[in-house]
Amino acid sequence: MNKLADEDPTFKSRYDQDTGQTILSGMGELHIDIIVDRLVREHRVDAKIGKPQVAYRETITIPVRAEGSFIRQTGGHGQYGHVWLELEPIEKTKRFEFIDKVPGGVIPRQYIPAVEQGIKEALESGVLAGYPIIGVRATAVDGSYHQVDSSDISFKMAGAIALREGVRKANPVLLEPIMKLEVATPKEFLGDIIGDLNARRARVEAVELRAWTHIIRGYLPLAESFGYATDLRSLSQGRATYSMEFDHYQEVSAERTQEIIIRMRGYA
DSSP: OOOHHHHHHHHHEEEEEETTEEEEOOOSSSHHHHHHHHHHHHOOOOOOOOOOOOOOOEEESSSSEEEEEEEOOOOOSSSEEEEEEEEEETTTTTOOEEEEEOOOOTTTTGGGGHHHHHHHHTTSSSSSSSSSBBBBEEEEEEEEEEETTOOHHHHHHHHHHHHHHHHHHSSEEEEEEEEEEEEEGGGGGGGHHHHHHHTTOOOOEEEEEETEEEEEEEEEEEEGTTTTTHHHHHTTOOEEEEEEEEEEEEOOOOHHHHHHHHHHHHHH
């Protein structure tokens, strides 16, 4: 891909940490098709080609209280970590907040950072479809320890267990990325373009007239945006343009959540 990029400055590639895919970008679908053909035919790259996956997120919707206990006895030194967490939803723009309200002496202070670290690691994989969890405040409120068997690792495991148990009880939901969209089109194509946006689950907020051009402003789920450039060109005889950028995460309907979960299990 580096060699192809050297030959063609309009071709770009990047690795998406959220989905584990390498994303190819170019001047249009035909351009990408040619790049893929060259990768496979000339450079003999054994690649799985498809649409980009959507980086969904998971979150909780109700406050809960959860217990995490990691106790192991193996004959010698064992492991003993025990913590109670209170979980509550916060703004989706925030990934995670941790608050320590454990009464003094209940858990030694040196183990509290291990509890937080365990929670952070557990947030990387959700309980619905394995997507990262965001919008959670975790408050450590109680627990217990053993003078001999307690350690950082035991409290790290206890924090992770409490987080996952709490999320399961907190009515978890799936979130999808929503893009802010603006389309500029001549009047004669306005109806067809709005109809297409409605079919893509878009929410049209406003339609304004600027000179001889109509400006459509709204929000479009990222999952429905793939291939939009080509479809918009077809609908408008190549005369409409658009711009799009990430805006926020929004809860996915129960029906679509089940479809996504089934699809993710199929990948696994």
